[in-house]
Amino acid sequence: MSGIQLGVFSVGDITPDPTTGRSPTQHERIKALMQIGLKAEEVGFDVFALGEHHDHPFVPSALTTTGAFLAARTERLIFSTSIAHITTNDPVLMAEQYAMLQHLSDGRVDLMLGRGNTGPVYPWFGKDIRDGLKLAIENYDLLHQLWRTDVLDWQGQFRTPLQGFTSTPRPLDGVPPFVWHGSIRSPEIAEQAAYYGNGYFHNNIFWPKQHVERMVSFYRQRFEHYGHGPADQAYVGLGGQVYVRPNSQDAVREFRPFFDVAPVYGHGPTLEEYMDQTPLTVGSPQQVIERTLAYREVVGDYQRQMFLLDHAGLPLKTVLEQMDYLGEHVLPVLREEFAQNRPAHVPDAPTHATLLASQQQTQTQEVSS
Amino acid sequence: MTRRIVVISGGLSETSATRRLADRLAAATSEALQTRGVKAEVTVIDLRERAHDITNATLTGFASPDLQTDLDAVLAADGVIAATPIYSGSYTGLFKSFVDLLGQAAFDGTPVLLAATAGTARHSLALDHALRPLFSYLRALTVPTGVFAASEDWGGDGDAAGALAGRVTRAAGELAGLVAAREPKQVVDEFDAAPSFTDLLGGLRG
Numbered sequence: 205m206s207g208i209q210l211g212v213f214s215v216g217d218i219t220p221d222p223t224t225g226r227s228p229t230q231h232e233r234i235k236a237l238m239q240i241g242l243k244a245e246e247v248g249f250d251v252f253a254l255g256e257h258h259d260h261p262f263v264p265s266a267l268t269t270t271g272a273f274l275a276a277r278t279e280r281l282i283f284s285t286s287i288a289h290i291t292t293n294d295p296v297l298m299a300e301q302y303a304m305l306q307h308l309s310d311g312r313v314d315l316m317l318g319r320g321n322t323g324p325v326y327p328w329f330g331k332d333i334r335d336g337l338k339l340a341i342e343n344y345d346l347l348h349q350l351w352r353t354d355v356l357d358w359q360g361q362f363r364t365p366l367q368g369f370t371s372t373p374r375p376l377d378g379v380p381p382f383v384w385h386g387s388i389r390s391p392e393i394a395e396q397a398a399y400y401g402n403g404y405f406h407n408n409i410f411w412p413k414q415h416v417e418r419m420v421s422f423y424r425q426r427f428e429h430y431g432h433g434p435a436d437q438a439y440v441g442l443g444g445q446v447y448v449r450p451n452s453q454d455a456v457r458e459f460r461p462f463f464d465v466a467p468v469y470g471h472g473p474t475l476e477e478y479m480d481q482t483p484l485t486v487g488s489p490q491q492v493i494e495r496t497l498a499y500r501e502v503v504g505d506y507q508r509q510m511f512l513l514d515h516a517g518l519p520l521k522t523v524l525e526q527m528d529y530l531g532e533h534v535l536p537v538l539r540e541e542f543a544q545n546r547p548a549h550v551p552d553a554p555t556h557a558t559l560l561a562s563q564q565q566t567q568t569q570e571v572s573s
Numbered sequence: 574m575t576r577r578i579v580v581i582s583g584g585l586s587e588t589s590a591t592r593r594l595a596d597r598l599a600a601a602t603s604e605a606l607q608t609r610g611v612k613a614e615v616t617v618i619d620l621r622e623r624a625h626d627i628t629n630a631t632l633t634g635f636a637s638p639d640l641q642t643d644l645d646a647v648l649a650a651d652g653v654i655a656a657t658p659i660y661s662g663s664y665t666g667l668f669k670s671f672v673d674l675l676g677q678a679a680f681d682g683t684p685v686l687l688a689a690t691a692g693t694a695r696h697s698l699a700l701d702h703a704l705r706p707l708f709s710y711l712r713a714l715t716v717p718t719g720v721f722a723a724s725e726d727w728g729g730d731g732d733a734a735g736a737l738a739g740r741v742t743r744a745a746g747e748l749a750g751l752v753a754a755r756e757p758k759q760v761v762d763e764f765d766a767a768p769s770f771t772d773l774l775g776g777l778r779g
Contacts, residue, residue, distance in 0.1 A: 337773075341770075341773050341774060345774060391763060391764050391767035392767060392768070392770075392773060395767055395768075395769065395770045395773070396770055396773070398770070399771070399774075410634060410635070411634075412635055412638075415635065418764065422767075426770075468632075468633070469632060469633050470632075471632065472628065472629045472632035473625075473629040473632075473633060473637075477629070478633075481635070481637060481638075
């Protein structure tokens, strides 16, 4: 264990393969996502995460169902969300569904929370997008309490009040799933993560590193400000996006047709400009390793590194080959290098085991004092 | 005393008339500021050089380092000279795309001089029908005189050219007057301005 979790995350988009024009059916894509999840464990990733969506062209909506499927078929893999909507979901249902998944998976679940990125999702679920930030704050605060207070009285702006409510099941071993707050550009969400001493996941894959540095350092300072420990003990996660071949020219040649028309950046900057300005790395294993490790210089020693591997219409076969190759040539080196000179006081990536240990330690201290 | 003047020149051809007009306005503004004891620090942004970057930023959501430098310059400007060619009765698409990237608060209360060029004087009201409403929406403090230059204003027997020089001087004087009378702009960093979480949470629990 090098203290950092390496994972795969997907938004579950259905995008035509630009080299053949063919789109997978929803069923094919859903099954493909599960194969990617299983492959993640097989080749040595620690985490697989899916993003919640309720609109075309994305398929993952019921995240705890997919999490349960993967938990039943894996031994080590942690299922996470990239991201789950804290704005439009009922926090009571979230508390119960993710606690249930936590039991079924023996603690192999955590959450990365976000506000969602498509405007109509809010009205579809009876909410107003202008309340996005307030919803994120109130809903998470309720979720946080539900997992920590056995019998809760609660009243807020956005949901019917609760009197004497106990969310069921209670978290496994009394330890709630770890929560990462995800935000690309809102300091308020980094502030929220810092306030609770939770993790901050900055999905930087579409952003230049100056911005990444700024957001993460803000979160770290605020984590310290709220008394959870020194800034370098805050929990930081980053995104990444790679396409790898033994020879970098092959990687560029194969990936370019997907890049050129991809959602998000297609028809915009060239592949070379985009690689220069964002974490996207299309090249040899050595290039992927060097560029990924360079983020340690930008944000300090961190706890979670996720990779986007399956978007822009890349066929499943290619994605699985990429994962095999990464597992063999990249992950072992990354683990070793990330562990080099990592200070002992920098926390490992939080898991159920580490959270349980720290809870027991706190209880022992309370008993002995 | 120093004030930052930023010139946005939306001309699309090299050695464009728009750039020529913008340069004259910048020079006249510097001069008018100098008579008020203010030194002008002028930055010129030629949108043509950023055409690809502007389109890319529209698609990707972030600016290239060069474009970010330009955007930051506008955000920190004490006064702006906004000049565009008139295409189909309005500012160019590129000019509008650049303005869109600046966000809604970029011109809040900032003195702005509006200028435009076109082949004939028939387009001159585009200044007041197209540019002025855009900058009113952005809550800019537009100076009363807009400067329009048609091709004929650059030559001829001196009548038209003389009139252009007069308009340049008057508009520059108006801009300089507003800029000199105001405190230098303070750029608020979004991280410093972020409310503390206890306030965010407290606001809800009200």
